[in-house]
Every structure is written in C-alpha cells, then in structure tokens.
Amino acid sequence: MIFLNKKMWLNRFWKAFCLRLKWLGEGFKRQSTEVLEKELEEMENGFALLTLGSLVGLPILPSYTSLSLLPYLEREILVMLIKSERLDDKLAEWADLADI
Amino acid sequence: MKNIFFFLGKGGVGKTTLSASLAYYLSKNKQKTYWASIDPAHNICDVIGCPPFSGAKEIECDLLAEEINVEHYLKQFLKEITAQMKTIYSYFQIINLDEMFEVIKNAPGMEESAMMHALKDIIDRHRDMDYLIIDTPPTGLMLKIFTLPFITNIWLERIKVWRHKILDKRTTITAIRGKDYLGKGIITDASKDKVLKEIGVQKATVDSLIKILTDTKKSCFILVLNPDRLSLMEGIRIKKALSVVNIHIGLLLMNKFGLTPLANTEEFNHMPMKKVPFLKVLDKEKLYQLADSWAEDIIK
Amino acid sequence: MNSTIIIILCIGVYLIFYRLYGRYLKRQLGVGKRDTPAVRLHDGVDFVPANRYVLFGHHFASIAGAAPIVGPVIALAWGWLPALLWIWFGSVFIGAVHDYLSLMSSVRHDGHSVQWIAGKLIKKRTGYIFSIFVFFVLILLVAAFSAILGKIFETQPAVATTYFLTIIAAIILGILLYRIRIPFALATLIGIFMLILAIVLGKFFPFKASYQSWMIIIFIYIIVAASIPVNILLQPRDYLNAWLLVAGLILGGLAVIFSFTKFGLPAFTTFNAKVIAGEPTPFWPAIPLIIACGSLSGFHSLVASGTTSKQLSKESDGLFIGYGGMLTEGFLSTLVVVVIAAYGLPVLFPQMTELSGNLAFSHNYTDAIKAVGGPVGVFSKAYAEAVHRVFVLPKDFMMILAAMWVASFAMTTLDTTNRLARYTLTELFEPLRDTLGNFSRFITNRWVASVIPATFGIFLAWTGAWNILWPAFGGANQMLASIALLTATAFLMRVQKQKGLNASIPALFLWITVSSAMIWYTLVAVPGFMKTSPRQAYVMATIMIVMLFLNVLLIYDFFKQKDVVK
Numbered sequence: 001m002i003f004l005n006k007k008m009w010l011n012r013f014w015k016a017f018c019l020r021l022k023w024l025g026e027g028f029k030r031q032s033t034e035v036l037e038k039e040l041e042e043m044e045n046g047f048a049l050l051t052l053g054s055l056v057g058l059p060i061l062p063s064y065t066s067l068s069l070l071p072y073l074e075r076e077i078l079v080m081l082i083k084s085e086r087l088d089d090k091l092a093e094w095a096d097l098a099d100i
Numbered sequence: 101m102k103n104i105f106f107f108l109g110k111g112g113v114g115k116t117t118l119s120a121s122l123a124y125y126l127s128k129n130k131q132k133t134y135w136a137s138i139d140p141a142h143n144i145c146d147v148i149g150c151p152p153f154s155g156a157k158e159i160e161c162d163l164l165a166e167e168i169n170v171e172h173y174l175k176q177f178l179k180e181i182t183a184q185m186k187t188i189y190s191y192f193q194i195i196n197l198d199e200m201f202e203v204i205k206n207a208p209g210m211e212e213s214a215m216m217h218a219l220k221d222i223i224d225r226h227r228d229m230d231y232l233i234i235d236t237p238p239t240g241l242m243l244k245i246f247t248l249p250f251i252t253n254i255w256l257e258r259i260k261v262w263r264h265k266i267l268d269k270r271t272t273i274t275a276i277r278g279k280d281y282l283g284k285g286i287i288t289d290a291s292k293d294k295v296l297k298e299i300g301v302q303k304a305t306v307d308s309l310i311k312i313l314t315d316t317k318k319s320c321f322i323l324v325l326n327p328d329r330l331s332l333m334e335g336i337r338i339k340k341a342l343s344v345v346n347i348h349i350g351l352l353l354m355n356k357f358g359l360t361p362l363a364n365t366e367e368f369n370h371m372p373m374k375k376v377p378f379l380k381v382l383d384k385e386k387l388y389q390l391a392d393s394w395a396e397d398i399i400k
Numbered sequence: 401m402n403s404t405i406i407i408i409l410c411i412g413v414y415l416i417f418y419r420l421y422g423r424y425l426k427r428q429l430g431v432g433k434r435d436t437p438a439v440r441l442h443d444g445v446d447f448v449p450a451n452r453y454v455l456f457g458h459h460f461a462s463i464a465g466a467a468p469i470v471g472p473v474i475a476l477a478w479g480w481l482p483a484l485l486w487i488w489f490g491s492v493f494i495g496a497v498h499d500y501l502s503l504m505s506s507v508r509h510d511g512h513s514v515q516w517i518a519g520k521l522i523k524k525r526t527g528y529i530f531s532i533f534v535f536f537v538l539i540l541l542v543a544a545f546s547a548i549l550g551k552i553f554e555t556q557p558a559v560a561t562t563y564f565l566t567i568i569a570a571i572i573l574g575i576l577l578y579r580i581r582i583p584f585a586l587a588t589l590i591g592i593f594m595l596i597l598a599i600v601l602g603k604f605f606p607f608k609a610s611y612q613s614w615m616i617i618i619f620i621y622i623i624v625a626a627s628i629p630v631n632i633l634l635q636p637r638d639y640l641n642a643w644l645l646v647a648g649l650i651l652g653g654l655a656v657i658f659s660f661t662k663f664g665l666p667a668f669t670t671f672n673a674k675v676i677a678g679e680p681t682p683f684w685p686a687i688p689l690i691i692a693c694g695s696l697s698g699f700h701s702l703v704a705s706g707t708t709s710k711q712l713s714k715e716s717d718g719l720f721i722g723y724g725g726m727l728t729e730g731f732l733s734t735l736v737v738v739v740i741a742a743y744g745l746p747v748l749f750p751q752m753t754e755l756s757g758n759l760a761f762s763h764n765y766t767d768a769i770k771a772v773g774g775p776v777g778v779f780s781k782a783y784a785e786a787v788h789r790v791f792v793l794p795k796d797f798m799m800i801l802a803a804m805w806v807a808s809f810a811m812t813t814l815d816t817t818n819r820l821a822r823y824t825l826t827e828l829f830e831p832l833r834d835t836l837g838n839f840s841r842f843i844t845n846r847w848v849a850s851v852i853p854a855t856f857g858i859f860l861a862w863t864g865a866w867n868i869l870w871p872a873f874g875g876a877n878q879m880l881a882s883i884a885l886l887t888a889t890a891f892l893m894r895v896q897k898q899k900g901l902n903a904s905i906p907a908l909f910l911w912i913t914v915s916s917a918m919i920w921y922t923l924v925a926v927p928g929f930m931k932t933s934p935r936q937a938y939v940m941a942t943i944m945i946v947m948l949f950l951n952v953l954l955i956y957d958f959f960k961q962k963d964v965v966k
Contacts, residue, residue, distance in 0.1 A: 020453060027457030029584065032577065032639035033273050034458070035630045040269045040282075041445060047262055064177070064213035065256065065302050071184040072294040075286055082445050091534065091823060092513030092706035093446075096462035097634075098816040099641075099809050100541065100699040100877070272578045272631070283444050 035097065041079055048073060048080035056084045102131075104223065104232040104312070105398075109324035110334045111238035114355040116143040117379060117387070118324055119235040124384060125391035126231050126399075127163035134164045134226045137235040138215055138245070142167035144235070147382060164229070168222065174205060174214040212244045216252075219245065220309050239334060243341050249309045250345040256303045263296055313347055320350035320398060327354060329363040336367045351398055372397075401480075401663045403742040407656050410488065410734040414727045417492040422719045425497070428898055429504050431715045437511040438711050447511065449713030452720055458711075460725045461642055462703045463499075466810040467693035468729050470548055472736045473775035474870060475690045477675045477765040478683050479668035479758070480741040484734065486687050487695045491730040494906040495696030498881055499704055500722035501888035501903060506705030507712055508895070514701040518887040521894060523957040526883065529950050531827050533879045535853075536943055537699065538821045540873040542622065542857025545810045547866040548774055550614040552803055555773030556780075558796075559803040560609070562602030566640065566808060567633065569594035574636035591640055599800045611864055618814065619858045623850055626818035634815065641808050648805040649732065651798075652783060655790040656738050664745030669762035676921065677868045677928035678766065685917040688910070689874035694733025696910070698880025700726065736779060743785040747778055766867055774866055776806045821853035822846065860940065863933040868925055872940060875921065878914045879947055885910055886958050911955055918948055 049058060051066040055077065062070075086093075107119040116137065123135040134156070137144050144167050145152050148159060156166040219234070226232055236242040270288040274281050287293045312318050321342070325335045339349055352373040354362075359378050374394035379386060438449040450458075475483040502514050509517050519527030553560040572594065577587040609617070625633060672680035675690065688696060704722055712718055740747075748768040772778050780802035784795040826849070829840040842848060860869055885907035892900030922944045930937040 023451055023453040024457065026451070027454045027461075028588075028639070028642055029276055030454060030458055031461060031642040032584075032635070033276050035635045035638060036269060036273055036578070039630055040266065040273060043262070043266050043269065047259070047266060050259065050262075062207065063209055063255075064217070065252065065259075065299075067178075067181050068302060069295055069298050070181060072298060075283065078443070079445055082443055086446075089513050089516040091515060091531070091820070091827065092702045094816075094820055094823065095699065095702035095706045096458070096708070097638075097812075098699070098820060099462060099465035099813050100467060100537075100693065100697065269631075272581065275581045276577070276584050 038093075041083070044076045044079045045083045048076035052077060052080075056080060101227050101232065102230050103317075104234065104319040106234050106236055106319060106321045107324055108236050108242055108321060108338060108349075109239070110326075110331050113324045113326050113331055114376075114379075115324050116147050116235050117382070118322070118353055118355060118376065118390070119233050120144075120147045121387040121391040122395055123163055123165070123233050124160070124388045125395045126233075127160050128388055129399075130162060131230040131399075132162050132228070133231045133233060134166070134222075134229045135233040135235070136166045136168050136222055138168045138170070138219060138222075139235055139237040140170065140241075141237070148384075149382070164226075166222075168218055170211060170214050170218055173218045173221070174210065177214065177217070178205060212241065212248055213252075215241075215245050216248045216309065217305065220305050223309075223312060239338055243338070246313065246342060246347060247345050249306045249313065252306050253303070253310060256299055256306065260296065260299050260303070263293070263299065264290065267293055267296070314345075316348060316350060321347060322351045322353055322398075323349045324353045324355050326356050326360070327358075327362040328360050332363050332365060332367075339367075351394070353394060401667065401741075403656055403659045403661045403663065403738045406484065406738050406741075407653075407734065410484075410731060413488050413492070414731065418719075418724060418727060421492065422723055425500060425723070425902075426716070426719055428892070428900075428902070429715075429896065431504075431718065434715055436507055436712045436715055437709070438713055441510065446707075447710050450711040452713070452717040455708060455711055455713075455717070456721050456725060459703065459708045459721050460728055461645065462708075463693070463697070463700050463725060464645060464729055464732065464809070465693065465813055466545065466548070466806045467697070468733045469736050469779055469806050470775045470870065471691040471694055471874070472733045473740060473769070473779050474675060474766075474867065475687065476665060476737065476740055476744070477669065477673040477762050478671075478687075479666045479673075479762075480663060480737055481667040482683055482687070483691065483737050486691055487730050487733045487737065490688070490691070490695035491726060493902075494885075494910060495730070495881075496723045496726035497903065497906060498696060498698075498885050498888065499700045499726040500719060501891070502701035502884050503704035503709055503712070503722035504715070504718050505888055505891040505895075506709035507715065507718065508891070511705075511710040513705040514884050514887055515705075517705075517891065518883055521887060521890040522961050526887075526954065526957055528828075528831075529954055530880070530883050531824055532950060533698075533876060533883070533947065534702075535821065535824045535828060536947060537873065537876040537880060538817045538824065539853045539856045540860070540869065540876050540943070541817050542814060542853055543860035544866065544869040544873040545814055546615060546618045546858055546861035547864055547869050548776060549618060549807060549810050550611045550861065550864065551770075551774030551866060552776040552780075552807065553609070553614045554611045555777055556799075556803060557606030557608045558602045558800055559776075559780075559807060560602075560614075561605050561607045562598045562800050562804055563807050563811070564607065565598035565601055566595060566804065567637070569598055570633055570637035570640055573640065574632055577636060577639075578631045588643075591636075592643055595640060595644065599797050599804065602800050603796050612862070615858050615862055618861075619854055621811070622814050622818050622854045622857075625815035626822075626850060627846075634812075637808070637812060641812060644801075644805050644808055648802065649735075651787050651791065651793075652735050652739065652802075653731075655786045656735055656742075658790050659742060659786060661742040661786075661789070663741040664743070665741040666758040666761055669758040673762040674766055675867065676871050677865070677925040679924050679928055682920070685913040686871065686920065688878050688913055689871035689917050689921070691733065692874040692877045694730055694736075696878065696881055698877045698882070698884055701880065701884035739786045740778060740782045743782040743789075744778060747772060747781040747785070776803050779803075779806070818850055818854060822849040825849045825852065856939065860936050863929075863936050865929065865933070865936075868929050868940070871917075871921060871925070872943070875914060875918050875944075876947060878910065878917075879951060882907070882911050882914060882951070883954060886954070890958070890961070911951070915948065915951055918944055918951075922948070 051069055052062055054062055105122060107115040109115045119135065123133055126133040144165055154169065156164045159165045267288055267290050270282060274288050290296055323335055323338060325331050349371060352368055352371055354373060354375045356378040357375040376390060376394065379390055438447050441447045472483055505517055506512060506514065515527050515530040518530055573587060573591040576582050576590060671683050675681040676686060708721065769775060769778050772781060780799045783802035784798035787793055787798045788795045826844045829844055833840050885903060889900055889903040889907045892898045892903050922941060926937050926941045929940060
C-alpha cells in the first residue's frame, strides 16, 4: 500500500516538474519573439493607418485602392483601433525592454 | 484592335468636334469604331444632334458612341465592396455601411480613380473593335486621369513591400511560437494573403493601363490646339506633364486655323502637326470632310 | 558567518514574508474572483491572459539586469550585514510591496500605467513629473552603466572581446532564427554554443583599449544600435541574455548553497563608510541610492504596469509575480553579497590573508575595487572563485561569464534607453508644442532625441567616476519609486478605502530618505566632484536641484489632493 502511494507521489511530482519545465521553455520562446511581436503590431497599425486612417480620425481619405483592400484588413483595423485608444499611455509598454 | 485615339486639349478647342470627325471618317471607311466621351460634361449628343442616351448606341453603321457614366462605375464598385464586407468581416460590425459609402463616394480622388477604372473597362470591353476614339475632359481632370495610373502604381508598390514585410514578420513569429499564435486564420503565407492578391489585382489593372498608354503603337494621343497663344501655352504644359509619365503626343491638330493669327509654335517644331480649318456647320458630311486632310496618315 | 547559512536564511525570510505579509496584502486589496483586464478586455493583441509561470519569467527577466549586481558590490563598504538587512527588509517591506501594488493598481485601472494612474489619482502634473524623472533616470543610467562598463572593459580586456563576439553571435542567431528559420531548439543550441565559444575566445584574444576610447565606442554603439531593426540585434540578444541569466543564476546559486565558506569580509565596518565620491557616506539615507534594483527600484513600477498587468490572468497571480518577482531579485542580490563576502577578500586585497581592521577595510574598499576593474571586476572574480570551488570549472572562463552577464544586460539597457528617451522627450515637449514650436520639433527629431541622452550620459561618464554616477542613477530611480508608492498609497486610501499604513509609511519614509540622500549628495558629493570634474559637477548639480524641486512639488500635490475624494 505504502509502496503504491510513493510511486504515485513520485509520478505526480515528475509530471509537475516536467510541466514547470515546459512553461519555462515557453517563457524562453517568449523571450525570443517579444520585441518582434511588438514591432509587428506597430507595422500592422501603420498599414491600417495608411490605407484607412480616416477610421480613427486621420485626414487620410480612403482611395479607391484602400477601399478595395478594406474587406481583408480586419486584424489590421482592429490593431489600429486598439493602439489609438491608448495613445496617452505608451511609455510603460516599452519599459520592459530596458532591463533596469 | 488597331489603335486607340485620345483627344486632348484645353476646354473649347474642338476636341469633341474633331473626335466626331475622325469617328465618321473611320466608320465611313468600313472600320469598326467605338467613340466614347469620358468628359463629365458630355458633348457627344450636342455634336451629333440627338437626345441624350445611355449605354453604347450605334449611330452609324460600324460606329458605336457612348457617354461614359462615371457615377455608375463608382456605384458599382462601392456595391461590390459592401457585399464583400458583409460576408467576410466576422469580428466587428460596421454600422451604417451605406451611410459611410455615401460620404466616401464624394472623397477627392475617388472620381478620377473611378474614371481610370472606367477607361480600363472600356478598353477591355471593346477589343473587338478596330479603333477606339476617346474624348477626354478638359486639361485639369484629363491630366489627373492619365497620371493617376502611375501614381497609383508607385503607391501600390510601396504598400506591397510593406505588406510583404508584415507577412514575413508574422511567419518568423509563428515559426517559433506556433501556427495559430497570432490568432486563428491570420495569414502568414504570401501566396494565401487576400490583401496581396487584391493589391495584385489593382496593380494588374494599373500596369496594363500604363502599358497601353505608353505604347505609341497602341495608343495615339492627339493634342488639339487653337492658333491663339493661350491655347498653345496650355498645349506646351500638357505635353510636358504627360511626358513625365512617358506619354507622348502623337499628333497635333491646329483647329480653327485661320480664325486668329498663329502664335509661336516653336515648341512643337519637331512634332507632326496638321492644320484644320474652322468648321462653320456641324453636320455629318462636313465632319467627315474635315477629317480628310489629316486622318489618312494616322491610320497607316 | 557561513555563506550557506545566509542563503538559507534569505530563502527562509523571503518565504515567511511572502506567505504571511503576502496574505495580508491580498486581503487588503480584496483580491478575489474579479476578472482581470486580460480577461475582461481580451483583444488578442495587448490583453492576453498568460500562464503565471510564463508571465513570472517574462516579468523577472524584465526587471533583472545589471543593477542588482553592481549595487551590492559598492554597498559592501559598510559591511555585509547592513547590505543584507537593506536587501531583505527593504525589499520585503518597501520594494516588493512597491512592485506588487504597482501591478495591482494597474490591474484595477484596466491595465493603465502607474504614470497614467498618478495623473488621475493625484494631480495631472504628477504624470508629467514622472516623465521628467524617467528622462533623468535614462541620462544617469547611460552615465552610470557606461562608466561601469568602461571600467571593466579597460581592466579586463578579455571581457571586451567576448562582448564583441556575443554581438556577432546575436546577429548570427538572428539570421538563423528569424531569416532562415531553422528549428527553434537547434538555433538555441547553436546560440549557446556561440556564447561559450565567445567566452573561450575572449580569454585568448583580449582587446585592449583606453577608458576614453571605450566611452566613444559605447557612445557610437548607443546611437547606432538603437536605430537598427530589432530583429538584427536587439531581439536575438534579448533571447541569449535569458540563457545567460539562467546559467549565471543556477551556477551561482548552487555554488553558493553548497559552498559552506566562512565570510572574509567584515559584517559591519562603520556607519559612515567612504562610498560616494570618496567621502564618508552615512548608511542612512544613502543606501537606497546604492542598492536600488536589488531591494527597491522605481522603474519596476513601469514594467509591472506595462505589459505584465495586461497579461495577468487571475488577480491571485499578482502576488507571485509582483511580490515574488522582486523577492527573487533580492535573492539575486543576496547571492552577490554572499559571493563577495565569502570570496572577495583575496580578490580585493591579494596581499592580505586576514582582515587587518574593519575601518581600514572600509577606507580602502573603494580604491581596491577600482584596481580590480570596478564593481563588475570584483563580482566576476569572486563569482569565478565560488563556482570553481564547487564545480571545478576554470576560473578565467567563469570570470568572463560573470562579467558578460552584467555587461550583456548593461548594453541591452543602454540601447533600449535611447529608444525610451526619444519617446520621453516627445512626451515632455508635447505641451510646449504650441509655444516653442520649432524648438520642440528640433528636439523631438529622431536623431537629435537620440543624441541628447547619449551625449549627456557619456559626458558624465567621461570622468570615470562610477562611485559618483551610480548613486545619482539610484537617486533618480528612487524618485520614480516615490511617485509609484505615493500613487499606490493614494490607490489604497482613496479607491480601496483602506487605512493603507503599510503603503503610506514606506512611501513617506522613502520620500524623506531619498530627499535627505539627495540633499546630502548635492552638498557633499557634488563639491567633491567639482574638484576633479567641474563641468560634469555643474550638470549633476543642476539635475539634482531640479529633481529635489520636483520632489517637493510632488509631496505637496499628494497632500493637497488628500482631501479630495475620488
């Protein structure tokens, strides 16, 4: 009886340990793309601003081309709208790059 | 199709009249001709003396005439976009789609864009004709329409590059973090990207138009001038503006010749010029005769 | 005193306070089932709930850097006991609380930053003052880190070579991972291999250059690196740094735990040890200026309220990440203290076998550090000794590894600082756009804004006086902490309707401490600086006086608003 319990306990412990390692691994992966992701968002934001800036109040009038792209720019418009909402609070978003 | 003729010039120099004369000349000579006006102030009806009509009308044997309705093209385009949006957008609703487009319809630049697409459409639709004659709007709008393909091309190039950068970065990130990391259905592959495809479609339109316009074997730009100085000065400006985008004037027609003393034509010395007398009466026969002096050469 | 005992004690103290005090903090904040912004405002872009361990890793990697290592080295002039006491209790009562409350108040304000919240809860200009402090932090950061780096590069040329090689390694890794896109695991192995290679090659091909040359090189580096695309250098280097951190931490941690070595350094020398500018420095109020990041750091409030708060999936995770993260950094600093206390004596005074006297020690400490290559030199050598004793790894390479750990993080900070400074300048000049139109456009031009902090920073660093520059950086950093703690207090008292003494007392204590420290600094350290480098001293004095003035404005605004209920 006691033998079985020990084995179960060890098993659980091993599983938990492996899980923690997996999360650690994911943390590393995160560390390898974080800045790229931020940059990507800004680029998508820019693309949407260029083609459809009028949706957030920029005086860029949509051209024929912009409108023809409109049906496919869901994510970019979303990112643009999200980014424009927090324009007054940008400093902290970049603070974690500095490692201070 | 053998050739496309574009009639350019300052307002009132006689573009529509001369384009009419060429139209009659060609159709009389058994050439299947399509004659259209993309000038918003449609004058075709006035010249041929008939009530306004829509669509292409066969006014003579082998002669189709049409007053192009740009508004119609615009409406068509916006309708297509609206339909597509309603089916494709899954995440957020754009409220009052119709209202938004009512406003955008009048955005500066939208009209000439529609005209550019209308032009392309005309050329495509009438490939089976022998000759196309296009009567253009007065200088300002005309220059906008003809330089637009080139400007649009540059713009499309730039956003194409930008789009490729975005897709490239997405691929880099998803290669490390997982396929659906940025969201389900977010495209990373350039060959599957609808945005790039649409940019490609737009670019194809623009590219083919540019090719047609700059190929002197395919299109002939006829600049109509009057002997007075103002008309000639404007003609010079038109020539310069168009040469920037590689469009070259094929023939100069000095219309209403003899009505006023001829001003300095130095700037046009090395270009083919034909003198056309002032037409007192607008009728079919006279229009045909008017073309006699200059049309024969350009058909060769 | 034994090294292992101290480490065990540290872990013990932290665990006890994490459990007990942490529970109290949670209750105070009413941490419960409430949805976090990551859940409520989930948009798949900024607001994405993250696994608590992964988020901890991200947060810890963001707050860990070169500072928790450099600070404690300098503070050992007072002896290891005062340093440890500040690291442990400063962290537990002030620093970790600061981090935790910054995180949670951000979570309760839809993920907005502490700067934004300060603007809302205290006064609008408090947010603006925050930006000014950040700007000063950035300049002084460049100054302090450049000076520290210049010192280690000059004294240990092997580290310089390794550093260059790691830049190349990062660039290669970037190409492999982001352009060619080889499998992630393979790229990681190649990256780590290149790191090791860099360390080995560094030893055999040291690159000698004068301190001034390094200043110029670092200046050029800051300007250039901040302008090149991130996937070329910044991103791959960030990734390599994560491995460097893990390796350094594990090797160091295990080496110390199994060391069982007696401390060679004195427990306590004197209250007024010669630390800053070679003048007798009172332990209180100067210690927060010396040991910042290991115990309390204002910049962490930005990190906590930046991305971390937007990715917290449960409110209960906040303690682990905010409070726990800071304690882990405290553990890191403790490690540094222990390593040097146990193995530092032969490094600093190779002639001495035993300590001749505590006072003599504190007098000569700073000079001794200078001779070995500054704080980084001392740490890396002591670390090498520690790891060698337990793992029998060659000392030369371990020394380079340890120095690389600090240098790599320091350089990352330097070029990121430049980008942040550009943004901060734009923020600062925004209200002046109408009145000072042309000037403001000039200042916020990308290149001008890059050059300004780099120029001031290197100008100050040119003197090589890291023992004057470091506390200035610490001071500016703690000014940020002041604002963050005052904001947290305001949050507890006005929004949570709590007495909040556990926030207000540290906040006021900090305010008084840092103000006194800076006044002391301006009256004692700056004149000392004036003797050697008058121009730099004037710049420093100006910065100090401006900060002191803003500090007074800050506390005035805080109390004035006290009566206004939200």
